[in-house]
Amino acid sequence: MATARATTTIDDDRVRVTVWTFDGDGDETGQHEHQYDYVVVPVTGGSFTVLGPDGAVSRRTQEAGVPYHGAAGTRHNVVNAGGAPATFVELELK
Numbered sequence: 001m002a003t004a005r006a007t008t009t010i011d012d013d014r015v016r017v018t019v020w021t022f023d024g025d026g027d028e029t030g031q032h033e034h035q036y037d038y039v040v041v042p043v044t045g046g047s048f049t050v051l052g053p054d055g056a057v058s059r060r061t062q063e064a065g066v067p068y069h070g071a072a073g074t075r076h077n078v079v080n081a082g083g084a085p086a087t088f089v090e091l092e093l094k
Contacts (some may be wrong), residue, residue, distance in 0.1 A: 001026040001079065016092040022046070022080035033075040036092040041067045046086035051077040062088060 004027045016036070030055060034036065042062035050058045053075045060078075062068075065071040080086050 001028045003027065004029050004080070014094055016094065019091045020088050020090060022086045023044045024085060025080055025083055028077055028079040031075070031077045034072055034092070036068060036094050037069065037072050038093065039067050039069045039091045040087045043087040043089060044085070046080065046082035048085065049081045051079065
């Protein structure tokens with residue numbers, strides 16, 4: 001699997017904004033833990049496989065422009081499984 005590209009555009013004392021770009025199927029974020037509560041805003045939409053550290057596997061379908069949130073302490077690896085490139089913006093609330 002290839003690594004998705006993470007481009008941090010803002011990182012100050014209140015928020016970190018990262019654009020995640022997945023070029024194709026199998027691109028992944030790598031296993032990570034969120035330090036802060038966060039909001040994800042899908043740019044393209046797409047389908048992802050989410051792998052938990054305990055081996056749990058779930059699917060997430062993102063719809064372009066429809067945000068969702070997650071909590072600090074969430075641990076996972078997000079893998080593109082949509083058959084096309086995908087992009088989303090992650091806003092971490094410090």
